Amino acid sequence: MTYLVRFLLLMLAFALTTAGLVGWHDLEFSLASIWPLGGELALHPTHLLMLGLAMAPPALWEIFALEHNRLAPRPKNGDR
Structure with missing residues (x-):
């Protein structure tokens, strides 16, 4: 589990990285309206891209840590 x-x-x-790209x-890779405080409050696709890229390393680290703990000698x- x-x-x-x-x-x-x-x-x-x-999925977030792909959806962001x-x-x-x-939007033809436009950076207009990327800063939400500059005009109307709207989600720019780069925000999804950044969130996806930020989520990947911690998830991979957790998977590697679980696998390492499973394979570690008991x-x-x-023994102490």
């Missing part, structure tokens, strides 16, 4: 949550987060990160392509009863 723990792996499922981490892989779903990773999948969401890649596709949306930005539809101490025996007499």
